[in-house]
Amino acid sequence: MIIKALVQNLEFKQRITEKLNHSNIPFEFVNYSEPLIPQIQDSEILINSVDRIDRQIINSCPNLKLVQQSGIGVDGIDIDYCSERGIYVANVPMANAISVAEHTFLLILYLSKNIKLNSFSSNPNSGAFIRRMPDHMGIELSGKTILILGLGVTGIEVAKRAKAFGMKVIAVTKHPFTKTEGGDKKYFVDSIFGVDKLPQALPLADIVSIHTPLNNETENMISKKEMDLMKKSAYLINVARAPVVNHEALFISLRDKNISGAAFDVFWKEPADQNDDLLKLDNFLLTPHIAGWTYEAIDSISDIIRINIERMMRGQIPLTLVNHID
Incomplete structure (x- = not known):
């Protein structure tokens, strides 16, 4: 699967890299100094921590199967449109x-x-x-x-x-x-x-x-x-x-x-x-939206993301779904 990570926090980048590399899961971080859509348009899975996943983003990724949020809040994701398009949305509900x-x-x-x-x-x-x-x-x-x-x-x-x-x-x-x-x-x-x-x-x-x-x-x-x-x-x-x-x-x-x-x-x-x-x-x-960003929380978040991606690669649904797809 083609996996792109929309992540800016350096510590989080390191933890995600460690967890996914350990499971031999190939992925790429987006480069925020370059236009976003050309980098993600072939994505099947988006790991998202900071961006709004709206219709423009969703429509630019015709092969998208999962939006994996890195926290509990999913208000920045157009969940209804993802459901309409058959795209899973998962969060990390307990880690932080x-x-x-x-x-x-x-x-x-x-x-x-x-x-x-x-x-x-x-x-x-x-x-x-x-x-x-x-x-x-x-x-x-x-x-x-x-x-x-x-x-x-x-x-x-x-x-x-x-x-x-x-x-x-x-x-x-x-x-x-x-x-x-x-x-x-x-x-x-x-x-x-x-x-x-x-x-x-x-x-x-x-x-x-x-x-x-x-x-x-x-x-x-x-x-x-x-x-x-x-x-x-x-x-x-x-x-x-x-x-x-x-x-x-x-x-x-x-x-x-x-x-x-x-x-x-x-x-x-x-x-x-x-x-x-x-x-x-x-x-x-x-305080600048830092409540959930600790070493322990990031470690747990990275584990849940890895597990959800592994399940998708095996044809299973993620454990922490927030939407329903018919």
Whole structure:
């Protein structure tokens, strides 16, 4: 099979190379300094990590059989059109869940301890640091309530860690009744609600953490109405997809201190425009979509990609399909 990899991260390139070479699977990385379509038009499998796979890309690859995404999110792929064309779409649903959950708590702690507002006014290594009381007090997480939006693999990993901090954990998820068998404690949460109960759950939370996919149902799920329901002391965390939150509503809520702060690992257009008004706010933190990029996650991701490609080469379907082909 002709396999092309749309990958820019150097560490990921190295891991993919090691895994596929070990299985004697020939493939090529695309050269981003040259036009993309002439390089991929003979592809049967595309390994994708950064690009949008839209109709133009799909139509340019008449022999395409599989689009293998390197993460859990597939909102950048035209899945319906792939299904119509008989092209499998697979993701990597669990490999980076721990990495993303740990990054979630990095963001929670950064906000809750007011690190940004209490940061050094000059180089901390200059010797000019003088110990003094902070200008802005932090809070303890113990005893606080975290609301997890989306109780999938990553959401559950966040819930585990929240329990270790002594937090009360509540969750809003699309199919709550599938997660009540065996009791809520099985998922490290105290209460599970359906999406229809989001307005009732938001006022209870000190921290709202988003772990939902981006689709027609979740786009702008958190907008002005929802942020108005949150506590003024609450923090909003988003390591999923930025458009789950309405950009303008978030800016106004943060500017007017209707919520205390927000920390995102994702943005509406990446890389973020440094002139965006959100980035000028003291109570907003952005990390550059790095939550899932750890050595361990990349190793697991590469293994799953290798397995799916091996299955395709044997005439089997990938293990982690996200679409259905008749």
